[in-house]
Amino acid sequence: MSVLVIAEHDNAELKPATLNTVAAATQLGDVDILVAGDNCSAVADTAAKIAGVGKVLKADAPALKTGLAENIAPMIVELSSGYSHILAPATTHGKNIMPRVAALLDVAQISEITSVVSADTFVRPIYAGNAMATVQSADAIKIITVRTTGFDAAPAEGGSATLEDVSNIMDAALSSFVGQELTVSERPELTSAKVVISGGRGMQSGENFPMLEEIADKLGAAVGASRAAVDAGFVPNDYQVGQTGKVVAPDLYIAVGISGAIQHLAGMKDSKVIVAINKDEEAPIFQVADYGLVDDLFEAVPALSAELDK
Amino acid sequence: MKVLVAVKRVVDYNVKIRVNSDQTAVETANVKMSMNPFDEIAVEEGIRLKEAGTASELIAFSIGPKQSQETIRTALAMGADRGILVETDTMVEPLAVAKCLKAVVEKENPDLVIVGKQAIDDDSNQTGQMLAALLGWSQGTFASNLDLSDGSIKVTREVDGGLETVDLKMPAVVTTDLRLNEPRYASLPNIMKAKKKTIDLTNPEELGIDISPRLTVLKVEEPAKRIAGVMVEDVAQLVDKLRNEAKVI
Numbered sequence: 001m002s003v004l005v006i007a008e009h010d011n012a013e014l015k016p017a018t019l020n021t022v023a024a025a026t027q028l029g030d031v032d033i034l035v036a037g038d039n040c041s042a043v044a045d046t047a048a049k050i051a052g053v054g055k056v057l058k059a060d061a062p063a064l065k066t067g068l069a070e071n072i073a074p075m076i077v078e079l080s081s082g083y084s085h086i087l088a089p090a091t092t093h094g095k096n097i098m099p100r101v102a103a104l105l106d107v108a109q110i111s112e113i114t115s116v117v118s119a120d121t122f123v124r125p126i127y128a129g130n131a132m133a134t135v136q137s138a139d140a141i142k143i144i145t146v147r148t149t150g151f152d153a154a155p156a157e158g159g160s161a162t163l164e165d166v167s168n169i170m171d172a173a174l175s176s177f178v179g180q181e182l183t184v185s186e187r188p189e190l191t192s193a194k195v196v197i198s199g200g201r202g203m204q205s206g207e208n209f210p211m212l213e214e215i216a217d218k219l220g221a222a223v224g225a226s227r228a229a230v231d232a233g234f235v236p237n238d239y240q241v242g243q244t245g246k247v248v249a250p251d252l253y254i255a256v257g258i259s260g261a262i263q264h265l266a267g268m269k270d271s272k273v274i275v276a277i278n279k280d281e282e283a284p285i286f287q288v289a290d291y292g293l294v295d296d297l298f299e300a301v302p303a304l305s306a307e308l309d310k
Numbered sequence: 311m312k313v314l315v316a317v318k319r320v321v322d323y324n325v326k327i328r329v330n331s332d333q334t335a336v337e338t339a340n341v342k343m344s345m346n347p348f349d350e351i352a353v354e355e356g357i358r359l360k361e362a363g364t365a366s367e368l369i370a371f372s373i374g375p376k377q378s379q380e381t382i383r384t385a386l387a388m389g390a391d392r393g394i395l396v397e398t399d400t401m402v403e404p405l406a407v408a409k410c411l412k413a414v415v416e417k418e419n420p421d422l423v424i425v426g427k428q429a430i431d432d433d434s435n436q437t438g439q440m441l442a443a444l445l446g447w448s449q450g451t452f453a454s455n456l457d458l459s460d461g462s463i464k465v466t467r468e469v470d471g472g473l474e475t476v477d478l479k480m481p482a483v484v485t486t487d488l489r490l491n492e493p494r495y496a497s498l499p500n501i502m503k504a505k506k507k508t509i510d511l512t513n514p515e516e517l518g519i520d521i522s523p524r525l526t527v528l529k530v531e532e533p534a535k536r537i538a539g540v541m542v543e544d545v546a547q548l549v550d551k552l553r554n555e556a557k558v559i
Contacts, residue, residue, distance in 0.1 A: 068476070069439065070448055092469040096451045099404065099439035108405055108524035111434045121528065126432050127327045131336050134529040174448035178464060178475040191470070195559070219559055227488065237454065237468045237489060244348075244428070244488060246470070252558040262326075269536055273556045275548065290539035290556065293548055303545040308559075310549075 001029030001119065004057075004079065006088035006097070009035065009043040011065065016192040017089035019050065019153035021146045025087050026052045026154065027116040033057065033161070034079065036072050038065035044163060051158035059166035066177035067093055073100035075169060080105060080141060084119070090145035090247075091191075098145050107139035114150030128243040128266035148191060149249035149270055183238050185223075187213075190241070193222035195252045196271070198241055199234070200226035200264075202257020202278065202297055206234035211301045212256060218308045224248065226258045242267035257297045260285030277301070313356045313365040314420040315390065316411060317349040317372050319381040320431040329530050336431070336530060345381045348426025350388075350493040351486040355424055355456065357389035358491065364458055367391050369418060373410050375399050379509055386504035387496035393509035394418075398521060404432075406514070406521035408440035413517040415445060420481065422463070427452050427485040438485035448478035454489040 003025040008015040018033070025031045031052055035044045036059040044058040057079065063071045076097070080086060086101065088094035090112045102109040113122040114132070121136045122144065190196065197212050197219070209223065216223050224246070225239040241248055243266040253271035258264060260276070260283055268274070269288055276289035279296050286292040293300060321327055321336070322344040328337045345353075359365035370385035372378040373396040382393035396410045415423060428435035442449035450456075450465030454473065457464040467474045468487045478484075496504070514521045542548045552559045 066474075069442075069451075073443065092452060092467075095435050096439065096449070099436035100443040100449065102436070103405060103408060103440035103443035106405075108403055109434070109436050109440075110525065111436065125533070126530070127321070127336055128430065128433065129533060130327050131329050132531050132533050133527055134531075136526045136528055137524060138526070139524050174446075174479050175450075176477045178477050180469075180472065180474040182471040182473075231488065236472060237487075238470060238472045243430070243433070252552070252556075263323075273552070273558050274536075274539075275552070286541070287538045288536045291548055291551055292539065292541045293545065294541065295544075300545055304549065307545050307549045 001084040002082060003029045003031050003085045003087060004083045005031055005033045006076065006086065006094065007033050007035045007043065007047055008089050008091055008093055009037060009040065011037040011040045012042060014043050014046045016153060016189070017091050017148045018047070019156060020148035020151045021087050021089045022050055022052060022154040023151040024113065024116060024146045025085070028085050028119055030054050034059065034076065036064045036075065038062050048161040048163060049157050049159050051155040053159045053161040056161045056163050057166050058163060059169055061169040063169055063171035068175050068177065069097045069100045070172040070174040071170065072097050073104060074172065075166065076101045077104045078168060079166065083141065085142045085144060087144045087146055090147050094145050098143055102143040105141060105143065107141055107143055108137060109143045109145065110135060110137060111145050112147040113144055114147050128263055129269065130262065147247060149247055183236055187216055188220065188222045190222040190224050190239070190246050191248055194250055195219045195221035196224050196248050196250045197221050197254040197256065198224035198226060198258060199229055199256050200258030201228040201232060203229055203234055209235055214305050215301065215308065218305065226261070226264045255285050255289070256301060258285055259283045260288065311365050311422065312367045312369065312418065312420040313359055314369045314371055314415065314418060314423045315349070315352045315356045315385065316423070316425040316437070317353060317370055317381050317385050318346040318426070318429045319343050319372065319374055319378045320346045320429055323347055323430055329532050333529050333531055334527065343377070345384050346426050346429045348428060348486050351488070351490050352424040352426050353385045353388050353390060354491045354493040355486065359458070360389065369394060369420065371411060371414055373398065373402055373407055382509050383504055384496065386507045387501040388494060389500070392507055395509055395511050396517065397511055397513045400521055401523060402521055403523050403525060404434045404436035404440055405524065406519065407437050408444055409519045410514060410517055410521070411441050412444045413519055422481060423483045425483070425485050427487055438483050442483040448482045450476055450478050450482060451485045452487040453484050454487050456484060
C-alpha cells in the first residue's frame with residue numbers, strides 16, 4: 001500500500017507537524033510526500049531527507065503559494081489514484097483542505113486520528129477528548145487528518161527520496177489571498193515546544209503576559225493561553241490551547257491562572273508533566289496536574305522566575 | 311441576498327458526557343441537548359447580515375431526528391426567517407450532511423452558506439469544506455470576520471500562525487470560529503413569534519441522497535484518566551520537584 005502525506009510548510013521551511021504525520025503514515029505503507037507551494041524547492045529537499053519517505057512530489061506554482069484549498073484539493077484528487085491513504089496534519093491548513101479532497105473523492109474523512117489500529121481502523125477523540133472512538137472505514141481511499149501529539153516525529157534525517165515534479169496545476173479562480181497577520185516570535189512553536197506555559201483569565205490583562213514570557217525564555221518554552229484569555233482579548237487567537245484551538249503535548253505544561261474547563265483540558269491533558277498555579281484550590285485544573293500550587297499568580301510567577309535563576 | 315445557515319442538535323456543552331455501558335456510543339438519552347455553539351455563531355452572523363440590510367432572507371437548515379425542530383426553532387427565535395429539516399434517525403456523517411445541504415442549496419439558491427466550523431460532539435470539522443467542494447464554491451473556514459462587497463466576500467481566518475484574509479468569489483461557504491461574534495439570546499416575544507414561523511420537513515429519500523455511513527464505530531471508550539498528583543507548598547519546592555523528581559527542567 002502507498003500512502004501520500006501532504007507536507008505542512010511556508011514555502012521556506014518544512015513544519016514539524018509533517019514529521020508526526022509521516023510517522024503515522026509509515027504504519028500504513030510506503031510513504032510519498034506532496035510539497036505544494038510556490039518556490040518551494042528548499043522544502044522539497046528537506047522533505048526528501050525524512051527517514052522512510054520514498055518519493056517527494058513537488059507541485060511548484062504561484063497558484064499554490066498561499067495554500068488555497070480551492071486550488072490544492074483538485075490537484076490532490078488527481079494525484080490520489082494509486083494511493084490507499086492520504087494523510088495531512090490536523091493543522092488549520094490540513095483541516096481546511098482535506099475535507100474538500102474527501103468530498104471530491106466521495107469518501108469520508110477520518111479526523112484527527114491519535115492512533116492507527118490497522119489499515120482501515122483508527123482511533124480518534126470525540127466530545128473534546130472525553131471519549132475515544134475506534135472507527136473502521138469502508139472507503140477505497142482513506143482521507144485522514146493526524147493529531148500530531150498522537151505520534152512521535154519521524155526522524156528528519158536519514159532518507160533519500162527521489163524528487164518528481166507535478167504538472168497540471170490549475171488556478172480555480174474561486175478565491176485569492178489578501179494578506180496575513182502572523183504572530184512573530186523567537187520562541188518555539190506552540191505545538192512542537194518541549195515546554196509550554198499558558199495563562200488564563202486569572203492573568204487579568206494582556207499586559208501581564210510578559211511575566212509568562214520571561215519564564216518562557218528561561219525554559220525555552222512557548223506561550224499559550226486558555227480560550228477565556230483569548231476571548232477577553234489578552235492575547236491573539238493563535239495562543240489558544242484547547243478543543244477548538246491547538247492541541248499540545250509537551251514534556252512540561254505550566255497552567256497559570258487557568259481553571260481547567262473541559263475544552264482547555266482537551267488541548268493539553270496529554271502533556272507528560274502538568275503544573276497548575278491557581279489561587280482557587282477547587283479549580284478543576286488541579287485534578288489533572290502532577291504538581292499543584294495554590295497561590296496568587298502575581299506572587300508565584302515572579303517567585304518562579306527568581307527561583308529558576310538559582 | 312439569501313443566506314442559509316446550518317444548525318446541529320448536540321449534547322449541551324455543559325454536560326459531562328458518559329460512554330454507554332456496552333461501549334458503542336456516548337449516552338444521549340435524558341441528556342440536555344442544545345444548538346452546537348459554533349452554529350449559534352453562524353445564526354448570529356446571518357441575523358447581523360439581515361440587520362445590516364445585506365441579507366434579505368435567512369434560512370436555518372438542520373438534519374437529524376424530529377427533535378432537531380427544536381434546534382431550528384431556536385434559530386428562528388434568534389431571528390432566522392424559516393427552517394428546513396431533513397428528518398432522519400440514522401446517524402449522519404459530514405459527507406451525508408453536505409450532500410443533503412447541497413440538495414437544499416440547489417433548491418433555495420442562497421448566495422452564502424454559513425456553518426459552524428465543527429460540532430462539539432464528533433469534532434469532525436468537515437461539513438462546510440465538503441459542501442463547498444460538492445458545489446464547486448469557494449470556502450472561508452474558521453472565520454473571525456466577514457466583509458461583504460458586490461459579488462465577493464473577504465474572510466479573515468483564524469489560522470495556526472495568526473490571522474489570514476482571503477477574498478472569495480460568491481456564492482461561498484463560510485465556517486465560523488469563536489471570535490466571529492457573540493450570539494444573542496432569544497427574547498421571549500421572539501420565542502413566541504418563532505412558533506408561527508414555518509419549518510419545512512423533508513427527508514434524505516425525498517432529496518434523493520444516500521446517507522449510509524461510510525465509517526463503522528467499533529468501540530467508544532473513556533480516555534485514560536490522569537491521576538491528580540501532589541500539591542506543593544511553595545515555588546521553591548515546585549522547582550525542586552521539576553528539577554529532581556520529574557526532571558523536565
